Amino acid sequence: MSKTLSRRSILKILASAITMTPFYSSANKSLYSYTWQSLALGNQVDMQIFTKNRNHLEKLFTLINSEINRFNKIFYLQDASSKINLLNKHKVLIKPDIELIDAINLSEKLYQISNGSFDITIQPLWNSFSSGKKVNTDGIGFNNIDITSKKISLINENTEITMNSMAQGILTDRIHEILLNSGIKSHLINFGEGRTSGINPFIKKWQLYVDKKYIDITNKAFSVSESKSTVLPNNKSHLFNAKTYDSALNIPEKTTVIAGNATLADGLSTTYAVSNELTRKNLIKAFPKEKFIIT
Numbered sequence: 001m002s003k004t005l006s007r008r009s010i011l012k013i014l015a016s017a018i019t020m021t022p023f024y025s026s027a028n029k030s031l032y033s034y035t036w037q038s039l040a041l042g043n044q045v046d047m048q049i050f051t052k053n054r055n056h057l058e059k060l061f062t063l064i065n066s067e068i069n070r071f072n073k074i075f076y077l078q079d080a081s082s083k084i085n086l087l088n089k090h091k092v093l094i095k096p097d098i099e100l101i102d103a104i105n106l107s108e109k110l111y112q113i114s115n116g117s118f119d120i121t122i123q124p125l126w127n128s129f130s131s132g133k134k135v136n137t138d139g140i141g142f143n144n145i146d147i148t149s150k151k152i153s154l155i156n157e158n159t160e161i162t163m164n165s166m167a168q169g170i171l172t173d174r175i176h177e178i179l180l181n182s183g184i185k186s187h188l189i190n191f192g193e194g195r196t197s198g199i200n201p202f203i204k205k206w207q208l209y210v211d212k213k214y215i216d217i218t219n220k221a222f223s224v225s226e227s228k229s230t231v232l233p234n235n236k237s238h239l240f241n242a243k244t245y246d247s248a249l250n251i252p253e254k255t256t257v258i259a260g261n262a263t264l265a266d267g268l269s270t271t272y273a274v275s276n277e278l279t280r281k282n283l284i285k286a287f288p289k290e291k292f293i294i295t
Contacts, residue, residue: 075167119242123160169266223265
């Protein structure tokens, strides 16, 4: 049986690809550079921050850790008490968090654009492929989700959802918002998906090395989906095509998306990876402001 590899291989690639050189200049002695690391949604995450006011950083990091804990309690499938697990178990969730509602609504748009290839109800496939048990496909399909601002219901008793294709992007955008509201204008957030703001004082802009060249990602977000970042025990990819009830075919080795926010970049990179060629072309047309880099 093959070992299931962690999706954090993406983090390592991105961390090495992004310029993260500590800044020092005699002309900017009051500008401090900080590297911060923690865990979020079960994975290592990090940030680089440039600021002239370091006094409030301790309180800021306390707030960030609090938000990470809150997001774990919403999206983390390895936490039995998380909201998404409670929804999957009981098929109903009263007073859902706005982040979960927004994520499902965006997922529905991607489901429609991809003609059903991208679908958050594929969690039974993960359960089956990772355990070797026979999958029940009866509950797979976005039509099995009923959502309002007050309640989320899973209509079919076999339906289970996953937000692994979007949760890290949502958290990244939330941390970006916290940093901006705290006066931290220049920063890099690398939570698997990532987002930059302001400038990197060392080279004046943030860059991502992909496809043998540097891409300017200053004030942009990015996401990478890799076919082999997680290998299931049956040696198949974790990137599922919901229409075929199986791992997607012809998955690019690496799908990189540069977008205005990390949530969208996260969702688009997965959607592109699991779709067929026609759907991929339609996806690019539907999001002309986003940049798709296929390796």
